[in-house]
Amino acid sequence: MLLYKLWRSFIKEILLLKRDIGGIVIIFVMPLLLIVTITLIQDSTFKNLEGSKIPIIFIDNDKSEVSKNIKGELENSKTFQLLTNFNEKSAQDAVFSGDYQMAIVIPENLTKDLNSNIDSKVQTIVSSFGLENDSIKTKIEAPKAKEIHLYFDPATNAGFKNSVMNSVNKMVFEIENKKIYKAFQDQLGTTENLDENKNLISFKEITPKKGEMDVMPNSVQHNVPAWTLFAIFFIVVPLSINLVKEKSQGTSVRARISPTPYFVHILGKTFTYLIICIIQFLLMVAVGIYLFPYMDLPAFDVSGKMFQLVTVTLFAGLAAIGFGVLLGTIADTQEQSAPFGATSVVVLAAIGGIWVPVFLMPEFMQTVAKFSPMNWGLNAYYDIILRNSGIGGIAKELIFLFLFYLATVAISIFYERKQNAV
Structure with missing residues (x-):
């Protein structure tokens, strides 16, 4: 019975997304444009510095x-x-x-x-x-x-x-x-x-080797994981908007009086948006593998690393979903949730090392970066891609991301119960 309720909650989320074509475009198309544009700019800059005087x-x-x-x-x-x-x-x-x-x-x-x-x-x-x-x-x-x-x-x-x-x-x-x-x-x-x-x-200089070839980091290896994380956390915007819509349209009231526990609705949203996160990740990887070589960019190498990368994506998706649920639960209007969600994601990206490498930041900001879930996810991606770490090597970052999800969801449930207590 619980599984059936979870399934119906999942279907409800899919129907909500189908009604929001703009949100779908933001979720999938915007990150792809970002990763292509930023990677081309950075790679062209490096080539210009190398090729001109x-x-x-x-x-x-x-x-x-x-x-x-x-x-x-x-x-x-x-x-x-x-x-x-x-x-x-x-x-x-x-x-x-x-x-x-x-x-x-x-x-x-x-x-x-x-x-x-x-x-x-x-x-x-x-x-x-x-x-x-x-x-x-x-x-x-x-x-x-x-x-x-x-x-x-x-x-x-x-x-x-x-x-x-x-x-x-x-x-x-x-x-x-x-x-x-x-x-x-x-x-x-x-x-x-x-x-x-x-x-x-x-x-x-002694560099890592793969066979007889030196393994050298490039713009693609930095940008694919970085902008994948940015895309994953940008689901905060449509997720929080949908939660606010449910409150304004009375859907949340019907959910409360139904025999289905509130956490089941949260799990339905979690499974729905986790699938979206995986699709975002696969699209980003596909661009890195198949499109970038045609644009005179290095191909994104995921050989032997796909399982670890998908695992990080799942845990990063959980952290993003938890943050979106918390924001949508606390916000009362779309005018509150949408701009705050977009701004907070940009801020998390900035302090997490997406825009500027953490080691270039002032010492105080380097300390602040350690508390950003984007930084945890980025470090996990880098450990896999650039340092060839396995699941054991990224366990700490995965635990932090999962605890962030649990904490934000727990706060959301507590806040929802307190607001609706009679």
Whole structure:
């Protein structure tokens, strides 16, 4: 008998959805447009950064060894296009007005003064050990330090500034090291090949492998789970609206006086919208697998992970349904439930890492993100897709999502009974 009542509740929810074509469009079409648009934008951005060069102004007042080395390194980086038909004043005006992102100005006599400075310091060190060459007795006076001027557009990102300054500093540091090494060779009369003076420590990135291929994260692996979660939680809007409609049309009154417990109606909604969540997930995955390759995007790889991904979808769907039931139970009008539901989903997405990665947020917001059900679902998806975790590895996130569902439904039932207590 209870199963029959549950079935009738399920049919009622299907009929309600059939009457709301706009809600169906929002549930299924909107997330698909979002995932395609956002993924294309992000992937195009990455390709543009890889395939094009940033024009910067390069002014060489030294025209000697050091400036030529710096210019060569910048040209070989395949990141910058050097513009040289400027003087320092015109370069400053062009950059500060936003025409170019940056300018690098190499001072006059940089190579000459650097050589003199190094020779002076090396001679002082060698002299202190009594090892100076007899032919070199004259004290060389060290010149003042030189400054390489860097001009940045005021709107330039701070990360880009730091990256450029670190790169220039590294280039100058390597040039100085080689010159110091060469100066010591000259002073001590050694003939060791300078090219053999290589770094003793280097860096090598170790990435996960699938067979012989490196597993590298891409825009599709981030966007498919992220926007799937956004779509799942967006069912809060039609679900809460339907609950408010039931109250305004008297359906909830008939449900209360019927012998069917209120939790059966909640279970009917849960099963109905869980099916919708699974369909949303399958549509998103289908777009990632079959459509993205035709749009010159990486295909979404779900091989050996489909069961785990569906499991996360079910638990994330439960959390979204619980939130929708709570909102629809508390709200009195559609004007309350619809805008608040949409806004709250966007807020949960923002603090949950859908829009901006959590690690880029301030420390306080990183703490807040830990309490977002979207963040739990996103971490579970990422653990499966990027870290190859099984069900055991995502158990904590699944438990949190299920407890969120139980808590929101329990509050909804308690609130409904309190409001209708005679």
